[in-house]
Amino acid sequence: MRRRKKLIGLALLLIGSTAGYYFALPKNLFTTPYSYVLEDRNGNLLSATVARDGQWRFPPVKEVPDKFIKALIAFEDKRFFEHFGVDLLALGRAMRQNMQAGKIISGGSTLTMQVIRLSRNQSRTYIEKLIEIILATRLELSYSKDEILALYSAHAPFGGNVVGLEAAAWRYFGRSPEHLSWAEAATLAVLPNAPSLIHPGKNREALINKRNKLLHKLHAAGVMDEMELQLALEEPLPEKPSELPNIARHLLDRSKAENPSTYRIRSTLDGSLQHRAMQIATDHAQRLQVNKIHNVAVLIAEVNSGEVLAYVGNAVAHDATQHSPQVDIIRSPRSTGSILKPFLYAAMLDEGKILPGTLLPDIPVMINGFAPKNFSQTYDGAVPAGEVLVRSLNIPAVLMLREYRYEKFHNLLKQLGMTTLASSPNRYGLSLIVGGAEGTLWDLTGMYASMARVLNMALNTEPDKRYNASDYHPLYYIPVEQKENSRRGPKGYLSAASIYQTFEVLTELNRPGEERGWRSFSSTRKIAWKTGTSYGFRDAWAIGITPRYVVGVWVGNAGGEGRPGLTGVEAAAPVMFDVFSTLPGSSWFGKPYSEMQQVAVCKSSGMRMSDACTQADTLWINQRGLETVACTFHKWVHLSKDMKYRVHTACADAAQIVTVPWFVLPALQEHYFAKRKLLYRTLPPYRHDCQPAQSIAQMEWVYPKQGARLLIPRQLNGEPGMAVFELAHRHAEAEIYWHLDGEFLGITRKNHQIPVNPGPGTHFLQVFDNQGQELSCWFRVISSR
Numbered sequence: 001m002r003r004r005k006k007l008i009g010l011a012l013l014l015i016g017s018t019a020g021y022y023f024a025l026p027k028n029l030f031t032t033p034y035s036y037v038l039e040d041r042n043g044n045l046l047s048a049t050v051a052r053d054g055q056w057r058f059p060p061v062k063e064v065p066d067k068f069i070k071a072l073i074a075f076e077d078k079r080f081f082e083h084f085g086v087d088l089l090a091l092g093r094a095m096r097q098n099m100q101a102g103k104i105i106s107g108g109s110t111l112t113m114q115v116i117r118l119s120r121n122q123s124r125t126y127i128e129k130l131i132e133i134i135l136a137t138r139l140e141l142s143y144s145k146d147e148i149l150a151l152y153s154a155h156a157p158f159g160g161n162v163v164g165l166e167a168a169a170w171r172y173f174g175r176s177p178e179h180l181s182w183a184e185a186a187t188l189a190v191l192p193n194a195p196s197l198i199h200p201g202k203n204r205e206a207l208i209n210k211r212n213k214l215l216h217k218l219h220a221a222g223v224m225d226e227m228e229l230q231l232a233l234e235e236p237l238p239e240k241p242s243e244l245p246n247i248a249r250h251l252l253d254r255s256k257a258e259n260p261s262t263y264r265i266r267s268t269l270d271g272s273l274q275h276r277a278m279q280i281a282t283d284h285a286q287r288l289q290v291n292k293i294h295n296v297a298v299l300i301a302e303v304n305s306g307e308v309l310a311y312v313g314n315a316v317a318h319d320a321t322q323h324s325p326q327v328d329i330i331r332s333p334r335s336t337g338s339i340l341k342p343f344l345y346a347a348m349l350d351e352g353k354i355l356p357g358t359l360l361p362d363i364p365v366m367i368n369g370f371a372p373k374n375f376s377q378t379y380d381g382a383v384p385a386g387e388v389l390v391r392s393l394n395i396p397a398v399l400m401l402r403e404y405r406y407e408k409f410h411n412l413l414k415q416l417g418m419t420t421l422a423s424s425p426n427r428y429g430l431s432l433i434v435g436g437a438e439g440t441l442w443d444l445t446g447m448y449a450s451m452a453r454v455l456n457m458a459l460n461t462e463p464d465k466r467y468n469a470s471d472y473h474p475l476y477y478i479p480v481e482q483k484e485n486s487r488r489g490p491k492g493y494l495s496a497a498s499i500y501q502t503f504e505v506l507t508e509l510n511r512p513g514e515e516r517g518w519r520s521f522s523s524t525r526k527i528a529w530k531t532g533t534s535y536g537f538r539d540a541w542a543i544g545i546t547p548r549y550v551v552g553v554w555v556g557n558a559g560g561e562g563r564p565g566l567t568g569v570e571a572a573a574p575v576m577f578d579v580f581s582t583l584p585g586s587s588w589f590g591k592p593y594s595e596m597q598q599v600a601v602c603k604s605s606g607m608r609m610s611d612a613c614t615q616a617d618t619l620w621i622n623q624r625g626l627e628t629v630a631c632t633f634h635k636w637v638h639l640s641k642d643m644k645y646r647v648h649t650a651c652a653d654a655a656q657i658v659t660v661p662w663f664v665l666p667a668l669q670e671h672y673f674a675k676r677k678l679l680y681r682t683l684p685p686y687r688h689d690c691q692p693a694q695s696i697a698q699m700e701w702v703y704p705k706q707g708a709r710l711l712i713p714r715q716l717n718g719e720p721g722m723a724v725f726e727l728a729h730r731h732a733e734a735e736i737y738w739h740l741d742g743e744f745l746g747i748t749r750k751n752h753q754i755p756v757n758p759g760p761g762t763h764f765l766q767v768f769d770n771q772g773q774e775l776s777c778w779f780r781v782i783s784s785r
Contacts, residue, residue, distance in 0.1 A: 040271035060154035071189035085136035156192035183235035250313025268307035281315035297329035324558035333438035337532030352624030357606025381673025445552030458496035497595035503528035531568025542572035645687035667700035671728030
């Protein structure tokens with residue numbers, strides 16, 4: 001019975017010891033913090049941060065370079081691949097040496113034991129040595145030899161605040177461990193042996209002697225040949241630690257925030273392209289600082305995949321580090337200026353509301369108190385829709401948005417990927433198209449890329465199954481399955497045809513600087529591009545697109561200070577074209593013929609031909625364009641036989657009437673259009689014996705509009721201010737008789753403007769021309785202080 005109890009006790013002791021031995025090894029061997037590391041698509045270092053404890057300690061890697069392994073094993077643990085974690089011969093030798101010296105001069109630790117010591121970080125005692133021996137054998141049961149080497153390489157001290165092989169290679173030699181020479185690998189192999197006493201910053205003679213001794217040992221073992229040895233012995237030690245690469249610091253900060261538990265990010269960036277983009281952005285920042293413009297951001301992505309190839313979050317001039325270089329402009333919401341106009345243009349084409357040449361009004365307007373102005377502060381009267389986009393005219397764009405409806409456009413932008421529209425559509429209103437909203441370079445560049453991707457996929461006769469044919473998704477900098485980001489099913493938000501027509505128009509913009517002569521060079525690539533300038537000259541945008549690449553650029557001051565000359569064309573576009581000059585060229589987009597149809601359009605109005613149109617153009621249009629109305633500007637008019645006067649059957653015989661087609665703009669549009677288009681023919685006046693027909697209006701208000709609310713401030717000298725009322729008349733020789741609230745004000749000729757201060761309240765304005773035609777409107781003065 002007693003024997004049985006002893007056996008049970010021994011069994012329990014054995015089980016307990018075995019369990020204790022099995023669970024003795026912590027699940028997470030190292031709990032030390034690591035540096036965040038950002039790599040390009042090929043694994044090259046782009047940027048890194050110091051760990052939370054102030055150490056340069058890169059996260060472990062699976063593979064250790066062969067040169068370092070051979071040097072390390074030759075120096076530290078020559079029987080590493082034969083022992084089970086403990087080298088009994090080395091321990092015996094160490095005990096003998098220590099007894100002879102009367103003090104500890106050798107530990108006899110294997111690399112496996114050193115891994116345990118590094119993980120425990122305890123004082124070196126005999127008890128601790130015994131624990132290291134036990135845990136080293138346990139470590140060998142759970143980890144392969146390669147994994148143990150990787151753990152040692154990642155956590156060994158290399159002097160100062162440098163921990164781990166990878167950090168040491170970059171700090172001391174400015175390159176990755178894979179590219180170390182034999183001399184450099186040997187130097188790093190001997191450093192952990194006494195990192196506080198020997199490192200490249202001091203005791204250089206002791207370090208080089210240790211290194212050279214190891215090199216001779218490697219040569220004797222046949223690892224190096226004679227020439228390799230001699231070359232290695234001639235290599236000097238590094239003078240001082242090098243600065244780590246830091247060419248994508250803003251993306252590193254972003255990846256830390258978005259992936260806090262991932263210490264090593266293999267990004268989609270192209271390292272060489274990132275270098276070039278950074279240099280271009282810095283060069284332009286240097287040039288622009290003369291005008292006190294200090295910040296430049298550049299984003300480059302591949303169209304079909306959406307992978308980001310270069311991410312320059314904020315480049316400043318070399319001596320302008322006080323101008324917020326830490327701000328990641330790519331993610332910062334900024335006023336969009338005109339950069340959203342191509343999306344509205346494409347949406348109007350897509351719904352068949354306009355054709356590329358449809359004439360749009362460019363006249364003074366006041367819409368619920370909102371009075372948009374063109375950048376030039378001028379009016380053209382009527383402008384083709386494509387030219388509106390090329391010249392980035394604000395007034396026609398606002399009128400387009402009014403027709404499309406800003407609520408619907410707000411929703412479209414969100415669907416296309418604009419994440420900054422946090423307020424309701426009513427908060428932005430019609431100002432949405434002229435910079436009334438804020439967007440990020442990240443979102444906007446991704447939206448342009450998505451349009452190009454949709455067009456590419458529509459033209460691909462053998463579509464890549466990875467891509468949705470209507471694939472609208474954000475850009476990304478960490479490789480992912482693209483289909484997971486797709487925002488839309490088979491139909492898509494914008495048709496390929498409308499996108500193609502939009503891109504074709506965007507190639508017509510005048511390029512800045514030396515690029516203005518681009519058409520003279522057949523080798524120069526075709527680029528669809530758009531600029532934007534925010535109110536107050538605070539933000540300059542330029543985004544360009546080809547079938548392969550999208551490039552987004554923002555230029556300005558991170559603090560929001562505006563500067564004269566800070567425009568998209570002059571500040572941002574030159575950066576964009578310099579970036580494109582470094583990218584491989586590609587052919588241009590083909591026409592998506594399956595979504596288009598060739599039709600005849602009126603050459604003057606850009607609308608579909610009517611029976612009154614005199615000249616036609618042939619144009620490929622989106623199929624929805626067939627739903628647009630025929631030309632409304634050409635009208636049949638009745639003239640006298642000498643073609644000098646308009647007549648009608650009430651005052652002339654039918655035989656004396658000539659009926660001809662005539663291009664007629666509304667009076668206010670004609671007022672401005674005729675000043676710029678000298679070939680424009682105004683309608684002949686009615687013959688004196690003919691009463692005017694009412695089918696074509698002769699007059700139109702410029703100011704005030706029907707129902708307007710006016711604020712008339714006082715002049716600087718305190719005198720009552722004046723409002724200048726104005727109207728447009730088709731005939732320069734017409735006389736206009738002005739009446740306000742039944743009181744006669746005066747007569748105007750040629751320039752039909754009259755100053756007046758009606759006083760507060762509601763008023764009735766009425767005018768007559770010398771042909772008897774009348775025009776009137778009600779308005780209200782809310783103050784005349």
